[in-house]
Amino acid sequence: MNFVKRAGTSLGARKSKTAALLAIFLVICALLLGGFLLQAAAARQETGARRTVGVDVTVRKEGLTPALADRLGRSALVHRYNAEIRARAGAQGITPLTSKAPEPDAAEEQAKGELAVNGVRDSDMLLPFSYGSAKLTAGRGITPEDAGRDVAVIEQRLADKNRLKAGDTLQLRSADGKHTTAVTVVGIYRDPAREPTMWVAPRELPGNTLYVPAGTAQKLSAGTATVSEAVYKIGSPDRARQLHAETERLLGKDGFEFRVNDKAYKDQVLPVQRVGAFAGLLVWVIALAGALVLGLIVMLQIRERRSELGVLLAMGEKKWKLIGQHVVEVAAVALPAVALAALAGSVAGQPAGDAFLGRQDDKPASAARTPDAGIAPPTVRVEAADVGKVAGIALGISLVSTVIPGIGILRLHPRSILTDSA
Structure with a gap:
């Protein structure tokens, strides 16, 4: 058988x-x-x-240019990144918020730069938005696709005071007052921070902070715009050493701060x-x-x-x-x-x-x-x-x-x- x-x-x-x-x-x-x-x-x-989640690496260097930050962001190790440029801008056609506290007699004239402008590449990577303390109430945030566009995300209190909504256009005056830039509001966010009880300049009020693409911030800056800090998201802590080596080759071995945050990972x-x-x-x-x-x-x-x-x-x-x-x-x-x-x-x-x-x-x-x-x-x-x-x-x-x-x-x-x- x-x-x-x-x-x-x-x-x-x-x-x-x-x-x-x-x-x-x-x-x-x-x-x-x-x-x-x-x-x-x-x-x-x-x-x-x-x-x-990944690992966030923050790079700071005096005189760090947007071009250098972008070159490091194009590394194969980086999943996404955000470079932040801080500038001031004047308001034209809208009324900025002012401190409710009485202005001291010795305060200087703050006619120029009533608004704090943050030029970003990806607003979702900013701590206030990633932690969830700042939340969008209308529209969207700044994305890498906004490069080359003049758009803005404004705070709810500034929008309410000037009756602005997503899709409206406002004029921003450069810090030196030489030219203006028309930006389109694409989003409105709410910052839970309260206004200071003491008098502060308008640009220091949380409601007068705008987020725009890095290119728009460079237009509004007086002089050469530099990156205050750049944050890079990588896959794991062991890749931080490789990114540090690439940063050294790009920026030199000294003079920059390289901080790794891997707690969430x-x-x-x-x-x-x-x-x-x-x-x-x-x-x-x-x-x-x-x-x-x-x-x-x-x-x-x-x-x-x-x-x-x-x-x-x-x-x-x-x-x-x-x-x-x-x-x-x-x-x-x-x-x-x-x-x-x-x-x-x-x-x-x-x-x-x-x-x-x-x-x-x-x-x-x-x-x-x-x-x-x-x-x-x-x-x-x-x-x-x-x-x-x-x-x-x-x-x-x-x-x-x-x-x-x-x-x-x-x-x-x-x-x-x-x-x-x-």
């Missing part, structure tokens, strides 16, 4: 033991698939977290990495334990079936076919177990991923106060590649767990088997 057909007959005749073997294989395959799914979900979540990304490493270790442990458990089971089965083996050997059956029969029997149970595990993974995978990796809504209160704190929820999905890995490992376990105990079959002799069994 063909040993493959004989394996099917044997499985049918021993239904209870086949069911028990299927249950063991199902547990092994489900745990293996769970490890792969968790590992893949952690990798996807880590990739997203590197871009959203350590608080949120490292736990995800640990879950991924745990999932990888889990796969190895399950594979080894599964091979060991199934090997012991097959060894016991071989001992129980010594008489059957002796009869087959006496009938002239080759020993390698006997081993092949056991391999086919175990593999025939492994494949349905893989299919059932894939079905269970598609149902229970997402809840398990939420339990291990956590959802964005479940982050602690301290994490909510860190810039860009939101990590996307874990996405757990059963993919063909993961099922293929589980099937490959399951077949490998089948081979190892049958071939190694089956080596004893090669040393069997029909006469001794039948004599011992009698």
Whole structure:
């Protein structure tokens, strides 16, 4: 009889033991698939977290030009960046806010530069907006696509006083008063900071702060515009050393400040990495334990079936076919177990991923106060590649767990088997 057909007959005749073997294989395959799914979900979540949370590197240098800041921002290490230029501007056609406190007699005339202008590349990277203390109430912020445009984001109190809304145009006068620039309001934000109780110059009032693209700030600056600070978002702390080396090559070895802020990364990304490493270790442990458990089971089965083996050997059956029969029997149970595990993974995978990796809504209160704190929820999905890995490992376990105990079959002799069994 063909040993493959004989394996099917044997499985049918021993239904209870086949069911028990299927249950063991199902547990092994489900745990293996769970490890792969968790590992893949952690990798996807880590990739997203590197871009959203990442590590912020702040570079300051006296005389840092926008061109140099942009050159460093084009580094392959940098995901996004923001260079800030601070300037003053006069208002034309609108009325700036003024301090409600009485003006002291010794105060100087502040006719020029009533407005504080911050030239930025990406307003979402500014601490007030990334922390959530300043919030947009209408329109949008400044984005890298606004380069070359004359647009502005103004504070709610200035907008209310002058009845401005998104889409309106206002005139800004340069600090030296030599020219004006028309800017379009694209957004309105609310700064929770209260006005000082003592008299301050108009440009120091929080309501008189505008955000514009860096090019617009350069037009309004008196003289050469320089970058007060540039913030670069990179993927991980180990890349900070590489960025520092690039900064040295660009700005020189001395005279610049290089500060790394990796607190949010350590608080949120490292736990995800640990879950991924745990999932990888889990796969190895399950594979080894599964091979060991199934090997012991097959060894016991071989001992129980010594008489059957002796009869087959006496009938002239080759020993390698006997081993092949056991391999086919175990593999025939492994494949349905893989299919059932894939079905269970598609149902229970997402809840398990939420339990291990956590959802964005479940982050602690301290994490909510860190810039860009939101990590996307874990996405757990059963993919063909993961099922293929589980099937490959399951077949490998089948081979190892049958071939190694089956080596004893090669040393069997029909006469001794039948004599011992009698």
